[in-house]
Amino acid sequence: MGDGAVTGTVPDFRPGGDFTLGVEDELMLVDDAGxxxxxxxxxxxxxxxxxxxxxxxxxxxxxxxxxxxxTAVCRDGDEVLAALTALRxxxxxxARVMSSGVHPTAALGAAVTSPxxxxxxxxxxxxxxxxxPTAAFQVHVGLPDEQSLMLAYRGLRRRLPLLRAIAAAxxxxxxxxxxxxxxRSAVIRSYPRHSVPPLLHTWExxxxxxxxxxxxxxxxxxxxxxxxxxxxxxxxxxxxxVMDAVPSVELAAGLASLVQGIARxxxxxxxxxxxSDDVLGVNDDAAIRHGLDAxxxxxxxxxxxxxxxxxxxxxxxxxxxxxxxRAAPLHAVERRLAADPEPDxxxxxxxxxxxxxxxLDLVARTTHPEA
Numbered sequence: 001m002g003d004g005a006v007t008g009t010v011p012d013f014r015p016g017g018d019f020t021l022g023v024e025d026e027l028m029l030v031d032d033a034g035x036x037x038x039x040x041x042x043x044x045x046x047x048x049x050x051x052x053x054x055x056x057x058x059x060x061x062x063x064x065x066x067x068x069x070x071t072a073v074c075r076d077g078d079e080v081l082a083a084l085t086a087l088r089x090x091x092x093x094x095a096r097v098m099s100s101g102v103h104p105t106a107a108l109g110a111a112v113t114s115p116x117x118x119x120x121x122x123x124x125x126x127x128x129x130x131x132x133p134t135a136a137f138q139v140h141v142g143l144p145d146e147q148s149l150m151l152a153y154r155g156l157r158r159r160l161p162l163l164r165a166i167a168a169a170x171x172x173x174x175x176x177x178x179x180x181x182x183x184r185s186a187v188i189r190s191y192p193r194h195s196v197p198p199l200l201h202t203w204e205x206x207x208x209x210x211x212x213x214x215x216x217x218x219x220x221x222x223x224x225x226x227x228x229x230x231x232x233x234x235x236x237x238x239x240x241x242v243m244d245a246v247p248s249v250e251l252a253a254g255l256a257s258l259v260q261g262i263a264r265x266x267x268x269x270x271x272x273x274x275x276s277d278d279v280l281g282v283n284d285d286a287a288i289r290h291g292l293d294a295x296x297x298x299x300x301x302x303x304x305x306x307x308x309x310x311x312x313x314x315x316x317x318x319x320x321x322x323x324x325x326r327a328a329p330l331h332a333v334e335r336r337l338a339a340d341p342e343p344d345x346x347x348x349x350x351x352x353x354x355x356x357x358x359x360l361d362l363v364a365r366t367t368h369p370e371a
Contacts, residue, residue: 021071025069027097074256084253129190150202168185
């Protein structure tokens with residue numbers, strides 16, 4: 001990565017579908033007490049990686065005690081739910097897993113990484129910043145062309161704090177309360193090139209911005225651009241990267257549906273009320289700190305409770321997806337909005353029963369579907 005490093009260019013966009021979905025669900029491998037397996041996970045991961053289940057497959061991750069289940073292309077959230085349920089069942093048949101954006105008790109600096117040319121590069125660049133295992137729930141939405149992609153990019157960009165807040169579920173890190181709704185987000189924010197996506201209007205703007213970034217970083221290709229929302233031109237998708245891993249497969253499917261509905265509405269009903277990079281960053285900081293209890297600057301530049309914004313955006317997504325009968329998974333998001341915030345739930349459990357109870361609770365909710 002020194003001077004003279006060969007850097008990549010952004011490939012041409014390949015059509016990826018009409019608002020199809022694909023998700024990546026990162027799972028931590030743990031022992032009977034819910035603690036990370038670290039090096040003990042290596043043979044389990046080796047046995048799981050490369051296995052295919054009808055609707056997807058299992059891949060490795062940068063952390064040695066983690067796998068990622070990746071769905072095939074899905075038409076809607078119902079197919080995402082079926083795929084994730086099958087994939088998680090396949091993994092849990094041979095390993096104990098936890099879905100959590102940050103392992104609540106992993107020690108500072110305890111991350112054990114997997115060797116590969118890509119991961120070795122990442123470890124070399126991140127150095128001591130790669131200090132604890134994190135896990136995300138990432139959603140890809142397929143777009144048919146560059147114009148639709150950029151309209152969906154702007155629509156999803158303004159809703160990133162909302163998506164982060166709904167999924168926020170990591171108040172604890174290193175065994176203590178971080179004071180945040182999403183400690184994972186704070187960890188990720190410390191990594192190079194992990195930032196809110198810039199305001200862009202055209203594909204040409206994206207290419208110029210991304211290629212300048214690749215030159216500055218000495219990076220080989222556009223997969224090293226790690227914005228919270230990024231185009232993936234070779235597979236024709238937009239990738240939403242802000243969400244903590246969530247134990248509930250029903251909520252995961254609901255979040256995928258919400259992404260689908262927001263993207264589709266942005267293409268069908270373009271809206272020019274884009275927040276500046278600075279305002280979006282402040283909104284996102286509020287979501288990281290307070291989750292759904294945050295207050296954010298809304299589309300009309302008025303500061304409002306994020307829950308109020310969430311209710312409106314969810315209704316818009318439901319209206320959009322109802323046209324094709326694809327809105328049912330959004331019920332799980334509605335239930336999340338009506339319930340106590342997940343970070344509060346975890347804090348109450350630790351206060352009443354202790355941290356070991358939280359670890360076992362996360363494992364149980366990952367293994368046994370519930371909203």
